Amino acid sequence: MLSIDREQFAAGVRWWQTKTSWPNDFHNSDYKMLAVQNPDGDFRDIWWAGFLQRLTTWKALRPLSQADVSRLLNENRDDLARAWHQACAPVQDMDITGVTWAQVQAFTAVVARLKPTKSESPVFPSKFCHFLLPRIFPVFDNVAVGGSRTYEAYFDLIKRTWEATPAALQAEMVAELSRLIEIDGRSPLYEGFPMATKITELALIGVRHP
Template sequence: MKPIELAEFQSGVSWWRTETTWPADLHHADYRVLAEQNPNGKFDPVWWASAVKRLTSWKALRPFSGAEVGRRVALNAEELAEAWRTSCEPYGNSDIEQVTWENVRGFPDLVGRLKPTKTPSAVFTSKFCHFLLPRVFPVVDGVALPSGQGTYESYFNQVKATWEATDDDVRTRLKSELRRYLGSEVDSSFPVVTKIVEVALIGRNHQVPA
């Protein structure tokens, strides 16, 4: 797997800030809110009322409605809670580098069935899971994965392997560069590793001067 280069991350940040309307802080503030709203396995209507708004704004539900997906969430709430307890709760303080797909797959495999597509949507699955456990579950979108193909499992393993292939000294510089871009200390809720790889993959596919 090709390791990350610092220039790729810098290019990714530049593209993010000049070519999109996404928050310039790489969603740094949003992750604090997500941490506060985390249902910790209680997938009830109160939680869904806020979750569906974010999933909609991140274009994870289309072409289906929030109500349609919400019905499937409600029907599977108990199974989701159990999958969270066994596959996610033990890794609440972990990063993607500290877990394997087999450790956590029980939750995304179930989430993939909530959106009624012919095959599981990697975009929907990733965003649903990322909002709950962002340090473990990376985001799939048409920018970081422009071909639009592959399963969420393959993308998860790509992100993990990309980070593991990156030398320790480069990792340190990437984290320092992230702090520089944010202009502040990184909040504990922020998914440092998955975000760095996401942005670097964007930079790998969209060469923009830093």
Template sequence: MTGDPLREFDDGLAFWKTRPRWPQDLHNSFYTARQSKTDGTFGPPWWEDTLRHLFRWRATRGSTFEDLRRRFEENHAALVTVWQDVILPRLGADITTVSWDDVRALPDLAARIKPTAGSSGVFPSKLSHFIAPRLFPVLDRLALGGGSDYGRYFELVQQTWAGTEPADRELLRQRLTAHVHAHSGGTMVNGYPVVNKIVELRLIGRAHPSAL
């Protein structure tokens, strides 16, 4: 059962503001910087920068940097192929226009770089999000709780957006844009993952409703 989309969004944003390490521009500056670094070659400088961000986003726990570097090197050629065959043709789209089966090759490959006993979707979601943020939502169990199956979460994001009335969608876009502008000097990067961020905040709001 879902509640008021606008209330969920506001509650999610309120929770976000309580997290001292979560940027108040909702990662707008992060997406701006990453766009110029992802060229499809995924060379060593790209991976080292990505690895630092994955650490900051708490996605590397349980693995050493050495193990992650080794498995990245082992899967590097496959990553370039997935980028060329699966991601690049859809890079102008977003999560509303693809199916899980269309794009799952990237998170499936990411799971080989950081395998876990419980098949956690946290690392695959974050690495995939760094590469194509409009296609892949972030799965953060601290904020959202619940299971860690990334395919189910991906489809939950799609279903949540599909079940939102058009008028509410527009209001949510306006609220998100206004917040990002207020914390980014009036700009939102072209290609910002609007749908993914709105639904992420709504799901956070469901998990952490305001007492007011």
């Protein structure tokens, strides 16, 4: 597995800033809000209303409707809670460097039932899981990154690419992304910001959009 390349990371940042309408703080403010709203396995309707809207805004539901996905959530709510407490709760204070796919796969498998696809697309499960534990679950976007057929493949790509990157280069890019976030000025860097997953995502964007 190849290390992250500085130029690819820079290209990913440029694409994010110039070719999308995504926030210049790289969702720093969102991550702080999501942490406060995390239901910790208690997936009740009052939580689902806001979470569903975020999934819709992030274009995770297509071609299903909100009603379709809500029905599937209701059918799988108990399994989702059990899988959370089994797979996610024990590792929720960690990041992707300390977690394997085998540890969290049980939760992603239940999440995938909420929007079943023949192709096993990683889009919906990645966004659903990322909103809950962004430091563990990388987010996948077809236009930005593309290429991965399953969420497991993308998770492993993110994990192995970050781990192949020398510690000094990791620290350099953490400092650079922190600087870019704080330039935005809306809020200071959130202590739970998903540096490993976000930096690797940006580098992969740079590979796709040099």
